[in-house]
Amino acid sequence: MPARKTLLILCLLVAACGDKGGPDVDSGGEDSALGNGSGGEGADSGGADGGESGGGDAGGGSGSSSSDQPPTMTAADAYCYQHETGEPFWSWVVSGQADDPQGIDTLEAIVPEGVVVRVDGTERARLPFACSDTGACSASFGETEAGATCADAARTTFELTALDEDGNRSDPAVATGRQGP
Secondary structure (H helix, E strand, O other): OHHHHHHHHHHHHHHHHOOOHHHHHHOOOOHHHHHOOOOOHHHHHHOOOOHHHOOOOHHHHHOHHHHHOOOEEEEEEEEEEEEOOOOOEEEEEEEEEEEOOOOHHHEOOEEEEEEEEEEOOEEEEEEEEEEOOOOEEEEEEEHHHHOOOHHHHHHEEEEEOOEEOOOOEOOOEEEEOEEOO
16 A cells, blocks of 8 residues: 555656756756755845845846745645545645746756645644646645544645745745545
C-alpha cells in the first residue's frame, strides 16, 4: 500500500515536470535555491521601496527588482476521499493556482516542502508540491504521509506555497480540509 502511494506521488511530480525540464536546465545559475526554505522570507519587501536592488527609480520596477518579488498562490483547496482502486485507502488532494510577476514560466515545477499540514495548529508534515506550466499546482498523499486523518478534515489546514527560479517563496494560501471531491 505505501508503494502505491509513493508511485502516485511520483507520477504526479513527473507529469508536472514534463515541460519545465528545459528551462530549469538552461537557467544556469544556482538551482540550489530549492533547498533554501527561507528564500522567500525577505522577499516580501521588494514592492515599492525597491528592496536590496537599490533601484528606487521609476524605471527600476521591471528590471532587477521584479526578480526580488515573490510569486503568489491563490485558490487553495484540500479534500480527502477514499481511493478504491486496489486496496482502499484514504487520500488527500491539495490544489492551488500560482503566478509570478516575472511570468508563469519562472515558477519551479517542484516545490520542496510546498505543503505544510497542520491539525489544530500543530504542524504534522511538510510535503512536496508540483506546479504545471500554467501555474496549476497540486499534490496528493495518504493520511499517513500527511499525519492527518480524513476524520480530522475540518481541523486540518494546508498551507500551499509556490517557488520561483530565483528562490522566492510565495506567502502561503491556506485551505481547510474537507471530505469528498
